[in-house]
Amino acid sequence: MPELRVGERCFTVPPASNLLDVLNGAGCAVPYSCRAGSCHACLVRCLDGLPDDARPESLSAAQREQGWRLACQCSVTGDLQLALFDPLQDGLPATVAGLDWFGDILRLRLRPGRALRYQAGQHLVLWCAEVARPYSLASMPADDELLEFHLDCARPGAFSDRARHLHLGAELRLGELRGGALHYDPDWQARPLWLLAAGTGLAPLWGILREALRQGHQGEIRVMHVAHTRAGHYLAEALEAMAGVKVELVLAEQLDDALAGLKLASRQTMALLCGAPSTVERFARRLFIAGVPRNQVLADVFAEHA
Template sequence: MPEVKVASQTIQVPQAGNLLDALLGAGIAVPNSCRAGSCHACLVRCLQGEPEDAQPDALSAAQRQQGWRLACQCRVADDLTVQVFDPLRDGRAASIVGCDWLTNDVLRLRLHPERRLAYQAGQHLVLWADAGIARPYSLASLPDADDWLELHIDCAKPGAFSTAARGFQLGQSLRLGELRGGALHYDPDWQARPLCLLAAGTGLAPLWGILREALRQDHRGPIQLLHLAGEPAAHYLAAPLHALAAQHPQLHIRLVTAAELPAALAELRLVSRQTQALLCGGPASVEAFARRLYLLGLPRNQVLADVFLPRA
């Protein structure tokens, strides 16, 4: 059987065994979430040897050249020496400069990194709390406009990170992990095209940043934004969204609950076949959004979706 060396520990792994499972089974703490190569929480660096990688394109060429791999997507074929991502060594520090509850379950977290982070609206950032707890979150802030990194954390369901987040305090230091692209962005070439932004829950976070980026770039086409929430009080950005709509007549906001969603989707219309759609939320919500757009005849290459996968 091949062997995996981690620091002073050596693990025997069945041929073609999953690297993440092997590390966790040996008691090595590796943060993980989706197990689908999406969240990027399970980064490890291969110092010697090369695993079989099911998703070689999930990381950038620069990251792969540095030896980084996603443990959940790797199978052990030969001996390996790996190094688990260490937020103190491999991440960057950030301090909490804003920490307020937009609803009982949605925490708006604002961070100031010790070193400037270059990013685009809609990108993802892996956030590390104490005790090696890591989760990826979409950035809701606007590059070069906001003086902080903003994330909207859904704490409705119990989990290690959401539990830690309920105890966050101003001035507390966190660590930032990998910044990655995600599916959502704003393209200046869309400036005259209609935009259809459909979000569920905190899937609104990246679309909030992208919406403001579009308006900052003087987007001329009509924009319709639909936000799905469990109840009216859960529309956590209702006031700022309506304020933006009052300033920009091309922006139309619709806030719906789960009970109202079927009627809202049935009433959804496209201004033109040139519409660009951006979807974000849980799997069921994104599927419902995408199905309606398909029935309306919107080409698939004009639909960008970012699915928030549940923790495995």
């Protein structure tokens, strides 16, 4: 059977085993979220040997040349010597510059050790000590170099438990910056723009909305935010203060009726969706029925564990 070496540890695994599963099963604590090769939380570095990679295109040629692989997409076919992502060595330091609570939702603002070039809607892996989780950026590049994230801390979780104890000046580490499916294209300026979010799925759409307005978007802008309670509409006041933006704050039990009210005025409509998988699927199904072409629906799905 193939042999894996991680630091001083050595163990054998069944052939064709998923690399992420065997590493975590052996207690190596490799973080992950999407398991689809998108979030890049599960980066590992191959020092000797290479696994079978199902999605080599998920990493740049330079990263692959350095031996980096996404564990979730790899199968073990031979002996491997690995190094896990080390946030102290491989991550970018960032200090906590803002902590604002909206019920159980934390608006976290970080000042990175160096300025990052990014677009609204991208995401980063945040490391708090040895615990990591990918989060979408709620900021846009014009936000004074501060990076903003919205963390749902309602349920216990390895990362959210630590987030509750953060303080101004605390240091986190940033993993790789990634582009998800969500973004704003200046070519959309005359098109209707629908932004549909559930919970903290609003985070990337908040950045994209403000970027669209900054760029002088001319078409209709419609925002639908779904939450389980009124308090869950944590950006309600800020959204409703935006001129020219139609805002619908919907409770989860009212979602079917709200979706039935989505009437398409133009087949040029662009729709951006974000939230838990089940809600995003409901959004997408209704948009298809309403007549929005599939290639004009962009979606990011949030993992449901904290």
